[in-house]
Amino acid sequence: MLIAVVIFMFLAVGSEVAAKVYIDVDSPNFQLFPIAVCDFDVTYVHAAAKSKDSGIELADEVKRYLTMAGFFNPLNKKSFLDDKSARSPSDAIIFADWAMIGADYLVKGNIKQSEKETISECRLFDVIKGDLLFNKKYISAGNDLKALAKNIASDILFTLTGDEGDFNTQIAFVAKKVNKADIYMVNYDGSDRKALTNHRSIIVSPRWSPDGRFLAFTSFKDGNPEVYIRDLKNGSERKVASFEGLNLCGYWSPDGQKLLLTLSKDGNEELYILEISNLKLKRLTNSYSIDVSPAWSPDGKKIAFVSNRGGSPQIYSMDTDGNNVKRITYEGNYNTSPSWSPRGGRIAYEGLINHKYQIFTIDEEGNNLLQLTFNAADNESPSWSPSGRQIAYSSKINSKSKICIMNANGLNGRILQENGGSLTMPMWSPRFK
């Protein structure tokens, strides 16, 4: 476990924090940062350490995490012209050599491993300007290079984008084998997949609480679709909605006190707010049409939802008291699964186009529609990362469905999970500390 002690050493001239201009990584014209990550110089390795190549391993892990973040293009080290001055001060680096191979940024560092701890110094340079962007020292107990690499990558991302990224997050999803499904979760880097429920039933709509401690979902475990909240700390589960007919789980309020629900108990599908502490219900909609999939805005003031009141399923928004209903989507005749960007402003959803479901985003006023996926699969259930820079979704061809991640502009996709059943309904966790 990494206990990061980070020491800032602002050595560079002209590193005025206030003057920082971040690159707009969400722009459709954004080009991946070309970055050169040198193998870390190994200054000391204790005798028991197996890998003598910990410097190479650390560099590889940093590159892996940078790639995952979706904004970096780590250059192949075979193209490096100069890799002998890892310990030299910044003025000794021949930036022209790095610029020549196309690098915008350069990472250099060293690593020292004893049996008890790992110490690494890492520097990030702007190749074009010849500036040192940061110089940090990481001291961690043990020899976990992955955790160290994750921290280094997170700092690089923060320096360049002003955002810590999504490295310390998990993604929940539903895995279905034959007719039995359960909710699983996996780390952002695709590691440590594990089951969160053991219902072996129909199970849909996993929703993290804002603090990441609870997971709400809908399960048919007892025969009918009912809403449960599971405490992920102690594994206890309680039913919070089991009315006649449909009980479907929506998003949590940003303060974690309330849960949005779809219930059919009053005759047809309507949206409700459930106060979790006392299970009190407040009805929000009153329309003879399907109202479903409510999603809270990050500022807590609005709720996006799906309704077919206009003749086809479309995305709408309303105030949290049910007033001020506004239609958001007009393109196409099947738009569902709204998810509000944590940074506000935009809503991701899935829409039917050319007989396939694709992921779109649109701003909350209904303008600036952007199609993000274009392939031959059915791409569904978008869920934003906490940074708002990436989107997880399920991608289905016939019965085979996998979980993918892409940038919020649709670029740089990767597969997060694809085996062990049909994987659907990804839901991104908040950041864990």
Place this chain on the structure above:
Amino acid sequence: MKKNLTWIGFFIVLAFSLSMFTGCAGKKAVVKEGAVQDQQITSDQAAKDAAAAKDAAAAREAADRLAREQAEKEAADRLAREKAQKEQAAKVEAAATAKATAEEAVKDIYFDFDASSIRADAREVLKANADYLLKNSAASIVVEGHCDERGTAEYNMALGQRRAQEAKKYLVNLGVKGSAIKTISFGKERPIDPGHDEEAWAKNRRDHFVVKTK
């Protein structure tokens, strides 16, 4: 004395044989009893002994009657038991038949893509379903709404619920008791045809009726 013994022996045999008969036929025993009395009257010499024997016979007869009554009761019980068993078997059989017929008679209805309105062909089916349910006084009906695999799991959950509800409404309008009808949506989670073409989808957009008879 020897004669007396013979008489007693005669009566014992007679009584024993009587008891044999009384078990299954009371009437016959009564006739034989009469014959015994005749013999007693015609036999003057043994009148006294006969009287004593008669007492013994009467005692035996009482015992016989008791045995007879018990046997009759047992027979009646057995009959009742058999009857109950038969009735039970018939009930089970009838229920099985009723279930099979209910499943055959109460047919699925189908929907258009992203629609929950009852189609013209479904109206006919629902009418026939309602007729059957009313005639057979079904105890409970569960309407299951299903969708095809296209589209959102959540939206399809709502759509399936709507499909079930629309059929319930239709059945209630035709006179079926609303309180006996429950609805449940399985969304797109339980397709009947696992295919990925319109033929499969058309089969999967359905309401299925699960009927329990009384």
